[in-house]
Amino acid sequence: MTQFDQNPAFAAVAAAITERRTVKQFLPTPVAPDVIERLIELAVWAPNHRLNEPWRFYVLTGHACARLGEIAGAITAAKISAVGGEASVAARKGSEAAATWASVPTLVFITMVGDANPEVDLENYGAVCCAIQNFTLAAHVAGIGTSWSSGAVAASPDLLTLVGAGKNERMVGLIRVGYLDPAASPATSRRKPGVAFTRWIEQAPEPVPAPAL
Numbered sequence: 001m002t003q004f005d006q007n008p009a010f011a012a013v014a015a016a017i018t019e020r021r022t023v024k025q026f027l028p029t030p031v032a033p034d035v036i037e038r039l040i041e042l043a044v045w046a047p048n049h050r051l052n053e054p055w056r057f058y059v060l061t062g063h064a065c066a067r068l069g070e071i072a073g074a075i076t077a078a079k080i081s082a083v084g085g086e087a088s089v090a091a092r093k094g095s096e097a098a099a100t101w102a103s104v105p106t107l108v109f110i111t112m113v114g115d116a117n118p119e120v121d122l123e124n125y126g127a128v129c130c131a132i133q134n135f136t137l138a139a140h141v142a143g144i145g146t147s148w149s150s151g152a153v154a155a156s157p158d159l160l161t162l163v164g165a166g167k168n169e170r171m172v173g174l175i176r177v178g179y180l181d182p183a184a185s186p187a188t189s190r191r192k193p194g195v196a197f198t199r200w201i202e203q204a205p206e207p208v209p210a211p212a213l
């Protein structure tokens with residue numbers, strides 16, 4: 001704790017950061033378009049080197065969610081078949097996965113614009129991750145839960161095709177978005193304290209002598 005924790009603005013930011021949780025269970029109500037647009041408006045204030053603005057947002061609704069469900073169903077069924085699972089099991093699990101994804105109230109697929117220069121590419125990825133964090137923090141404060149998915153469904157080339165992404169775009173996250181279900185048990189998480197990962201370096205190391213030739 002510091003003197004800043006007495007400052008309500010600091011305390012509000014700290015609370016949003018520490019209390020935001022990954023949420024996968026929502027009320028069925030979709031999040032209104034103006035709310036999603038506002039969250040995206042906040043997302044794009046993320047730091048981004050060279051002001052590349054490397055983020056692209058695709059909000060999936062209606063038939064697009066149903067199509068995403070089909071993609072997810074096919075991926076699940078194929079995984080089960082690949083390990084020798086029975087066709088009936090693959091079909092049933094595939095249908096369950098399809099229904100689960102199709103039932104998410106709102107899905108926001110977020111991609112980055114890749115770059116042939118690895119340095120810029122990494123900067124762009126970092127910037128889009130920051131944008132997603134902005135989005136999820138603002139959503140949390142608005143009583144909206146989110147979860148970041150980067151698994152097989154999010155990474156599916158079919159999803160890039162579904163949204164009509166450009167050839168140089170790559171998935172950064174498929175974000176489930178929905179109003180918190182008060183009946184769901186509150187999500188929990190844990191972190192080791194930041195100090196456990198921190199070293200303060202004062203002394204410069206001795207220069208390594210050049211090898212004798």
Ligand SMILES: Cc1cc2nc3c(=O)[nH]c(=O)nc-3n(C[C@H](O)[C@H](O)[C@H](O)COP(=O)(O)O)c2cc1C
Nearest residue numbers: 020021022023147148149150151173187188189190
């Ligand atoms: C780049 C990235 C990818 C992630 N991908 C997934 C994922 O595919 N599935 C998932 O359940 N969670 C995913 N997460 C969420 C983390 O699992 C989650 O943040 C972590 O469990 C901590 O929980 P918390 O967000 O509630 O603090 C991802 C998070 C990040 C930053």
